[in-house]
Amino acid sequence: MTVDSDAVTSTVRISDFVLGLPKCEMHLHLDGTLEPSMKLDLARRNNIEIPQSTTAQIRESFRFHDLPTFLAVHYSNMNVLWTSRDYEDLAYSYLQISAQQNVRHTEMFFDPQLHTSRGVPFPDIVNGYRRAIVRARIDFGMSAELIMCFLRDYTAEYAMATLMEALPYKDWIIGVGLDSDELDHPPAEFSEVFARARSEGFLVTMHCDVDQVDSAEHIRQAIADLHSNRIDHGLNVLDDPDLVIAAREKGLGFTVCPLGYGTHPCGMAPELERIHAMLEAGLKVSVGSDDPPYFGGYLAENLQACIDVGGFTEAELVTISRNAFETAWVSERRRVELLEELDDYARRHGLPA
Template sequence: MTDITAFAFGLPKAELHLHLEGTLEPELKFALAARNGIELAEKTVEEVKATYDFTDLTSFLAVYYPAMQVLQTAEDFHDLAWAYMQKAREQGVVHVEMFFDPQAHTSRGVPFEAVITGYRRAAVRASSELGVSAELILCFLRDFPAEDAMATLEAALPYKEWIIGVGLDSDERDNPPAKFADVFARAKSEGFLLTMHCDIDQTGSIDNIRAVIEDIGVDRIDHGTNIVEDPALIALAKERGLGFTTCPVSNSFVTSQMKSDEIVRLLRDGVRVMVNSDDPAYFGAYVADNYVALAEKAGLDAADLARLAINSFTASWLPHARRDEHIAAVRAYATSHDVALAD
């Protein structure tokens, strides 16, 4: 019998739903605070983790954003991303498309240039030193005005070769996709790929999913498992080959269940659903940990996990030849563990 944990960790995979600011481990938070002369309210790792008492998205964000004050310089952003990518490689990640939230930093006086150059240097380093390819996705904060998002997009244009796409995150309440339609239309015209968070079990979740597919025309959807409420939308998502970047462990923090039933239903229905870690420093689980948690909850076998990994590459924004190489590697890995996969 295949050891599902060992299989999950060794499985080559892409991570497509990862917030760099959500990888800020307490130990690094203390180190950056000391570097930048910032006094934290918490004095120990245990005290920091004691604040991670999340019951919904809003309570999570109330902890998430204040923690970012320790990120001040390009070196800080490099160190954050580099620490994540070392952990990701240990969990089988060979390609990652990482979210970053520039408005969370520029709004407190940190230059956009410091954010992007720090993250970019870590991405380049990951390729040369770890063999992990890394791309950046600029996310707009949906609880900021659309005008601020447009200004952020314009600030990003000089660095567009370093940014593969744009996304939308933060508090979804009263901030529907339509609010940012013009921003995303401009981003698309500039050559960026598009994704948007459709967080689980929000008011109007299914309407927001419908809007991002039919009106905005995204290339991928983050979370989005509420699509199971509308079979016609599932059919449309399959027709367009849309990926759904689900995050089981973080789901279990902000709802009563990790949405395993919905994730498995989409997987069995042939939707390009895959598993990611979201904000692993806060939810205590990196990507392979999420694979294991979902497998244990839903009774998935090694072949199911391999299918999720294949989906992570088919839904990625890699060139087709690179996708095919990674998918072949997944199949070879499965074969080496006597795991049979359907063609």
């Protein structure tokens, strides 16, 4: 199996084992998969002037040093996305790359407020994404779902209004989440929004980023008060033994992003140590790629980093993949299919199934 795409910019060699491993990705921002080549193509298609004229110049502009500067770069790139076709192309490109990396199921975040705030109609966004999901099911035999995130640096009232816009599309959106800049925006700020979302049948996840102010308290709010079904990032759960126990008892999933942590001041290795500690504590950790063009790789590259930088074993990668399938928002029939596929792969490689 090979990955032949200009979109994959990492120079890391992916082992045959990692590439062939049946995978599930649940921490991926569709808005953050805009590759430089696609940005250039969409700018031309939509007659939008951008400061760069080559993909190399665009990639050079993907520079940041912390979450606020990342968000500034990321948000500025969204101005080339306008039509339903744009969103379909964006999602299909990610799904195609993921299929080449043997991702069998994916649950993709999208941030409609990044676009509705610019005047893009909500239906154009979700219809484009839905068409890509249907095409990927036909073309690649992979399953995919949408998770709609609220931007926590916008108001809770705007989040509630966005939730109301999503209600006609409940069959296409499996859950809701919370992302963007966490500073001064704890999960509790959006408690009414998530309560309404749960009452409408949406599953719930939310970002609890690494080493934020009151990180452990935010995780506690997400678990105990907002009844989150999963936590995105959440490495600071280790700061409170009671939180570890609560998360383990609930079978709560944690979606972590190794290459993204490489932008932290101390680099990726300390965060991989924390991820390893979470696994040893019996927490259901899975790996995602977050925003691949910005962090240098898709899911396979992130898993390879676990081996190359973190010293993870192949057996631990099987556990990570199993955690993902066990905490994915799929039917039990689909879950059994995916786990059987994973177990067969593990047996063929002499690993516990």
